[in-house]
Amino acid sequence: MLYKLKLKFLVNLYYKISQKIIGFWQKIKLLQKIKNISFIPRAFADKLADKLAEEENQNNDNNNNNNLSGNKFHFGISFFNLKKAGIVNGQSTFELTYGKNIFSLDLEYGKRIFKLVPTFIVFRFSPTYIRGKRVVLDETKGVIVSSGENYSSMIFSSSGLGLQVYGSFVAEQILVPFLGVRGIVDNFLEYYDIGGSKFGTVFGGGLEGGVLFILDMFDRRSEAILKSDYGVEDTYLFFKLEFISANIVRRAGAFFSPIKSNYFDFSTRVFSAGISLFF
Structure with a gap:
């Protein structure tokens, strides 16, 4: 029983960490693309990157389901x-x-x-x-x-x-x-x-x-x-x-x-x- 609980914990941890890493990497890629547009203010670019990353993660979640x-x-x-x-x-x-x-x-x-x-x-x-x-x-x-x-x-x-x-x-x-x-x-x-x-x-x-x-x-x-x-x-x-x-x-x-x-x-x-x- 203890072995099964440990295995379940490790599997859940694996999925959570994977999702955070993927989300962070997507945000960096989107931010780099946005910053290449010089007329967008930095603060606005950061918010836009967060928004786009959130939408992309949502799409990925829908696909994963x-x-x-x-x-x-x-x-x-x-x-x-x-x-x-x-x-x-x-x-x-x-x-x-x-x-x-x-x-x-x-x-x-x-x-x-x-x-x-x-x-x-x-x-x-x-x-x-x-x-x-x-x-x-x-x-x-x-x-x-x-x-x-x-x-x-x-x-x-x-x-x-x-x-x-x-x-x-x-x-x-x-x-x-x-x-x-x-x-x-x-x-x-x-x-x-x-x-x-x-x-x-x-x-x-x-x-x-x-x-x-x-x-x-x-x-x-x-x-x-x-x-x-x-x-x-x-x-x-x-x-x-x-x-x-x-x-x-x-x-x-x-x-x-x-x-x-x-x-x-x-x-x-x-x-x-x-x-x-x-x-």
């Missing part, structure tokens, strides 16, 4: 498993073939749609390529066995559209929690070295929660370069955990007749980490 800019892009790494997919005799053929942990690229773009509480509509795309030794069912023994030196490969991608809400209340908030929900479309193409392949699409949904950790305060020079050259307002490190339920497939021969599949069940938990850019 609108934290987390209108667009976001994040990139990172996710890992998950497919232990519920391809269940045969109580074992997952997908997990036995491709391993317990699968890594994928995590790309996401979002646009802010609500100003009062930072709310974004987001599109995510997570592709990966995996390869492993194929397993088959030994029908005589009723068990899953390795198929020797036969390997299979799979291109797997998960994409979806959803909403994210951020608990960001002040400019340069150190930790920003967020929650999200999205619809999910999983596509996979599995092909075998000995020939043959299968392709499928699985639908579902996901609930996620995570936290952003601000990086700007550790390197102001890089922050200024990103802002001036690329328009990036804020940079964060993100950590996220998502619970996915994806086991809805299209009935064979129908345009779209969804049914629940026990075999193609890509329900899982996904942990992701990476960098979020707001611009």
Whole structure:
């Protein structure tokens, strides 16, 4: 408890000192500009500088209240498993073939749609390529066995559209929690070295929660370069955990007749980490 109080005090002190330094520097710059006009009396110039600095600070405060800019892009790494997919005799053929942990690229773009509480509509795309030794069912023994030196490969991608809400209340908030929900479309193409392949699409949904950790305060020079050259307002490190339920497939021969599949069940938990850019 004492540690949390000290951390809160230091954070508040940091914001107060930063605002005073910025305000003082703005006043000096404005005063220098005004004094370059020779016909303005010094006393009047000082008052005018104070007034202009106050107005500029007010504008900055209004802008800071609108934290987390209108667009976001994040990139990172996710890992998950497919232990519920391809269940045969109580074992997952997908997990036995491709391993317990699968890594994928995590790309996401979002646009802010609500100003009062930072709310974004987001599109995510997570592709990966995996390869492993194929397993088959030994029908005589009723068990899953390795198929020797036969390997299979799979291109797997998960994409979806959803909403994210951020608990960001002040400019340069150190930790920003967020929650999200999205619809999910999983596509996979599995092909075998000995020939043959299968392709499928699985639908579902996901609930996620995570936290952003601000990086700007550790390197102001890089922050200024990103802002001036690329328009990036804020940079964060993100950590996220998502619970996915994806086991809805299209009935064979129908345009779209969804049914629940026990075999193609890509329900899982996904942990992701990476960098979020707001611009």
